[in-house]
Amino acid sequence: MSYPPSDTYVPSARGGAQVPQLVGQRVEAARAYAASAGWLVQVNDVPPATSAQPDGFVLRQVPAAGSVLPTGAVLLVDVGRRRSFGEQYGRGVLAGVAAALAIVAVVFALLWSGARSDDTGSDELDLANARIAELEAQLEIAAGDSGELVASLQGQLDAANARLAELDAQVADLTAQVDQANTANQALTTERDALVVERDTLTQRVAELEAELGGITEAVVATPDWIGQQRRTVEDFVEAEELELVVQTVDGAETEAGEPLPDGTVVAQLPGAGTPLVAGSVVVITVVATAP
Structure with a gap:
C-alpha cells in the first residue's frame, strides 16, 4: 500500500518549495509532487534491499526531506526495481503498441458500426479522435x-x-611533487643524521679536552720568590704542592749593608720566581748555614 506525501506543496520565500518525505512512497507520488513544485525528477532504478519490498517504491531521495529546492531544480530518487532496463523498456513499448492497437480497433469498430447509426457513430468517432489527440499531446509533453x-x-x-x-591531472601533479619532496626530505634527513653524529662526537671530545685542560690548569702553580725567605717557608710550600726539594748551603752571607744573614735564609733558587710548577717538579734552593 502506498500513501501520499506527508506534506503538500509548500511555496518558499526563496522561490522554491520544501521537499517532503518521499521514501516509502510510490514513484508516481514523487513525480506528481515534483510536477506541482516545478522540479525535474531523475529516477534511478535500483534492486530492492529485501525480497519483501515491492517494486516502484522510493528507497532514497536527494535532497532529504525538509530541504528547499528552487523551481527547475532536479529531485533524485532511487526506486526499487527487480526488472532489468531491457525488460522495462520492452514492456513499455509493448504497452504503447497495445494501447495504439486498441485505439485503432475502436476507430475501426466505430467506422464499421456507422452504417447502423450515423449520428451515434459520428459522436463516438469524434470522441475517439479527441482521445487520440489527447494521448498525442500527453506524449509530446x-x-x-x-x-x-x-x-x-x-x-x-x-x-x-x-x-x-582536471582534478585527476592536479592530483597526479601534486603526487609527483610530494614524491620529489619526500625524496629530497629523505636525503636531507640522512645528511642531518650524519651531522648530528659528528656534532655529538665533537661535543664529547671538547668535554674531554676541557676536563683535561682544567685538570692541568688546576695542578700548575707559579714558583714564588723565596729570596730572603726562610727555608721553612719553602719546605711548607713544597710539601703542600707535592714538589721535590733540594737544599744547598753556603757558609755565611751578608746583606748589602754588610750585616750577616740569619741561618736558613734563602739566597738562591731554581727555578726562578714565576716559573710554572706541577706535582713532582724539583725545586733547588741555597740557604745560609753558619759554620759550626
Missing part, C-alpha cells in the same frame, strides 16, 4: 520533459567529467 531532463543531466555529467579530469 512527456517527451519534451524527458528531453529537457536528459539534456540537463547530460550537461551536468559532461561538466562533472571535465572537472574530474
Whole structure:
C-alpha cells in the first residue's frame, strides 16, 4: 500500500518549495509532487534491499526531506526495481503498441458500426479522435520533459567529467611533487643524521679536552720568590704542592749593608720566581748555614 506525501506543496520565500518525505512512497507520488513544485525528477532504478519490498517504491531521495529546492531544480530518487532496463523498456513499448492497437480497433469498430447509426457513430468517432489527440499531446509533453531532463543531466555529467579530469591531472601533479619532496626530505634527513653524529662526537671530545685542560690548569702553580725567605717557608710550600726539594748551603752571607744573614735564609733558587710548577717538579734552593 502506498500513501501520499506527508506534506503538500509548500511555496518558499526563496522561490522554491520544501521537499517532503518521499521514501516509502510510490514513484508516481514523487513525480506528481515534483510536477506541482516545478522540479525535474531523475529516477534511478535500483534492486530492492529485501525480497519483501515491492517494486516502484522510493528507497532514497536527494535532497532529504525538509530541504528547499528552487523551481527547475532536479529531485533524485532511487526506486526499487527487480526488472532489468531491457525488460522495462520492452514492456513499455509493448504497452504503447497495445494501447495504439486498441485505439485503432475502436476507430475501426466505430467506422464499421456507422452504417447502423450515423449520428451515434459520428459522436463516438469524434470522441475517439479527441482521445487520440489527447494521448498525442500527453506524449509530446512527456517527451519534451524527458528531453529537457536528459539534456540537463547530460550537461551536468559532461561538466562533472571535465572537472574530474582536471582534478585527476592536479592530483597526479601534486603526487609527483610530494614524491620529489619526500625524496629530497629523505636525503636531507640522512645528511642531518650524519651531522648530528659528528656534532655529538665533537661535543664529547671538547668535554674531554676541557676536563683535561682544567685538570692541568688546576695542578700548575707559579714558583714564588723565596729570596730572603726562610727555608721553612719553602719546605711548607713544597710539601703542600707535592714538589721535590733540594737544599744547598753556603757558609755565611751578608746583606748589602754588610750585616750577616740569619741561618736558613734563602739566597738562591731554581727555578726562578714565576716559573710554572706541577706535582713532582724539583725545586733547588741555597740557604745560609753558619759554620759550626
